[in-house]
Amino acid sequence: MEYARGLVVFLVSLGLIAVSYNPIFARGNAEAGKDVYQKRCQGCHGEKGDGKSLAAVFLYPKPADYTAGKFKLRSTPSGEMPTDEDTFKTLTNGISGSAMPSFAYISEDERWDVIQYIKTLTVYFDEEEGKVYNLFELRGTPHPITVAPEPSMAAETLTKAKAIYEREKLGCVKCHGRLGKGDGPSAAEQTDDWGRPIKVRDFTTGVFKGGNTNRDIYLRFATGMSGTPMPAFSGEQISDEDRWLLVQYVQSLKNPDVKIVAPLADPTIVATHTNDDIPEDNPDAAIWQSATEYAIPLNRLWQPEIIPMHVRVRTLYNDKEVAIRLEWDDATQDMNYSKEQNFRDGAAVQFSPSGEFPFIGMGNGKSMTGLEIPVNIWHWKGDWQADSGFYQDIQQTYPNMHVDTYYFPKEVQDSTYLSGRASGNLFSREHRPSVIENLNAIGFGSLESQALSSQSVKGAGCWADKRWAVVFKRSLGSSDDRNVKFSKGTAIPISFAVWDGAREDRDGIKFVSTWLRLKM
Secondary structure, X not given: OHHXXXXXXXXXXXXXXXXXXXXOOOOOOHHHHHXXXXXXXXXXXXXXXXXXXXXXXXXXXXXXXXXXXXXXXXXXXXXXXXOHHHHHHHHHHOOOOOOOOOOOOOOHHHHHHHHHHHHHOOEEEEXXXXXXXXXXXXXXXXXOOOOOOOOOOOOOHHHHHHHHHOOOOOOHHHHHOOOOXXXXXXXXXXXXXXXXXXXXXXXXXXXXXXXXXXXXXHHHHXXXXXXXXXXXXXXOOOOHHHHHHHHHXXXXXXXXXXXXXXXXXXXXXXXXXXXXXXXXXXXXXXXXXXOOOEEXXXXXXXXXXXXXXXXXXXXXXXXXEEEEEEXXXXXXXXXXXXXXXXXXXXXXEEEOOOOOOOXXXXXXXXXXXXXXXXXXXXXXXXXXXXXXXXXXXXXXXXXXXXXXXXXOOOOOOOHHHOHHHHOOOHHHOOEOOOOEEEEEEXXXXXXXXXXXXXXXXXXXXXXXXXXXXXXXXXXXXXXXXXXXXXXXXXXXXXXXXXXXXXXXOEOOEOEEOOOEEEEO
């Protein structure tokens, strides 16, 4: 059965079988949506929409399999498909607690178009009839449930709400734990419908996939989450009043120290002009207080635990230079990268020099749409900051070590025996021009450092009071076509990434933002 369905999906993706779903009153065009899907979605959800992509190996939770017709975030009863408005909300807001970003940066028309194309990928092969059906067509018009009015909450109602949460027949404690930390006795054995381990929601983080409002959580209880062990609590199991009490109790479990940041309604960061010089070596200089601060939510690509995270961004420019300041909370300072068991803190800013919005994961390569859209990346590394421009070797990591002969003492500079330096690798240089590396990429596996002569991004990082502040600075213009160029009045696609060494972040295991616009 699985093989037959996979074959059908493959033939549909090639256009050899036409299975469309375009009701008369639906907003959007599936044909136009295919281009949007290939450019924005295919990198994670795969060419066929089955979640099997180049990026999937780096992502947990895994990308949705549209072909199965199991949509987690709906306003419709269990067994029904989502409304277009449900999917539009998901595309606009992203999914907290996953790698799914907000797509508010693309036009509403593009979002409606891609919704219609996604629906064409949702197919069902009936072996007995030998026919292919579209699941949206087969299951009929979805009907959103009626959300009962939310009653007011008094302090004494929490006791009653707690008793509902602990009802054995509901099973909340079994998975989510008595304190809502996602550590119930059955939490470790939960899997999704594809047999993959699934992370039980930790209510104390305040992160909910379908949104953090009371109404959002009410819908998760009322509709369930298709493809996961999370069931729908129907009216036969629980009354509307008790369902609202359950919502209020779950909300009360949130750690009050956790700050949840919503996506920007207008995904635009406006840079502040200054007539003063912008220091590159002092992230806490007073001049930064004149720049508007934007709180940008980050999604972790690989989530063995649920971690709310955001970065605070300020941008300044004068007539010669532009500077971007990133600040984020980090309980530990991780700057030693010489030991194999250690990982470093880091941050990066990604631009699309062409002005187009490519795939968020390192740009578009030809393997996606045939159209290359490169990105320019500025990468600050905690260990380079620790080096302070001078290469730190094993001698600094283990200052008391003893060897009979150390083959390459500091005095030896013959690159014959130092292949990294001979090849111009910035990681091997004794003196680096900056603590920030200037790179380019055109899709997965294409990340490349620019030549030493093009390492023109300066900056510095500072850790204090359990938070990092990092400044990236470069001239407005550049003679290298691969570099982003800044000019007044233009809006440049920009995104951000953060690595937490204490959590063993490295390479693709990191926190990332969606695309935004940087306007000068």
